Structure formats: C-alpha cells, structure tokens
Amino acid sequence: MRFVTDIAKLAAAWPLYATYYAIVLANGRQGYGVKVATFLRFLPVLVVTSAVWAMLWAFILGFVMRD
Numbered sequence: 001m002r003f004v005t006d007i008a009k010l011a012a013a014w015p016l017y018a019t020y021y022a023i024v025l026a027n028g029r030q031g032y033g034v035k036v037a038t039f040l041r042f043l044p045v046l047v048v049t050s051a052v053w054a055m056l057w058a059f060i061l062g063f064v065m066r067d
Helices: 002-027 032-066
Strands: none
Touching: 002 032
C-alpha cells in the first residue's frame, strides 16, 4: 500500500520532491561553496525531469479535455 501512496505523491508533486532531495543531497556536504556547487550540478537533472513531468501531465490533461 505504501508503494501506491508513493507513486501518487510522485505523480502529483515530482518537482517538489526532486528539489527537496537535491537540497538534502547538497546539505550532506561540508562547506557552503561545496553545497552550492552540488546543488548547481544537480540543477540540470531537476530541470529535465520537471519538464518531462510537466509534458506528461499536459499530454494527459490534453486527452481528458479533448473528450
């Protein structure tokens, strides 16, 4: 049951979860500059996955509104 709940959370709020985990990843490093560099390295992954997530939702909503 937890798996279904996790999938529902990811479907609804993927960019928020990805950003949260990127911040957690960056905070695991020592030094302010290293934290910023780690987050900036992860930023392209956030942008691409959020864009894919948005396109999937637009595709789904487009089919729902068309009918």
